[in-house]
Amino acid sequence: QVQLQESGPGLVKPSQTLSLTCNVSGGSVSSGSHYWSWIRQPAGKGLEWIGRIYMSGATNYSPSFESRVTLSVDTSNNQFSLQLSSVTAADTAVYYCARESIGWFWDSWGRGTLVTVSS
């Protein structure tokens, strides 16, 4: 069974770049049947989709984040990553990575990691 685990700094300073990695086990980021997504949940608010990446490196980004987000995939280490630049306190949230099955649903999620933006 595939498992996803987010990792990265829990504290980022305003204006800096938030960087997170999702390690995938029990499955492969090179799977042609899946996309790999990042989703976040600010405290007290709902889920927000940030973007997704395919094994080829092709990406789709939410218009809300498109100007400052970059996703990448590392097939040799079986992981994918998120970079969100110019962060503010509004970017404080629990960040989830998830596997999207072609068929339009996420069937596996990480437990999420809290990232706080504060000086």
Next chain:
Amino acid sequence: QSVLTQPPSASGTPGQRVTISCSGSSSDFGGHAVSWYQLFPGMAPKLLIYSFHLRPAGVIDRFSGSQSGSSASLVISGLRSEDEADYYCAVWDDTMKGWVFGGGTKLTVL
């Protein structure tokens, strides 16, 4: 861009049947299936319903889903205390080429 509307809260007593709605702004959700997720604090979100009405292996049949036109519903039958959680619907938006979530529904078991 699609907008998905869910009631912010729902409640029921043990054994009752509860329905959580998800209304879309575009007709027929662009032909895509709405999926439903259950969230508990500190845990990985869980897929409950996909492809209009299907349940993944391991999801009990007290959870069911339906979709018609621009509305989708999650029904929880035989409500139990452990069902108290947040529930979200989501759908792919072809115009935005991205995913849209409903605002989430907090289910309370009285």
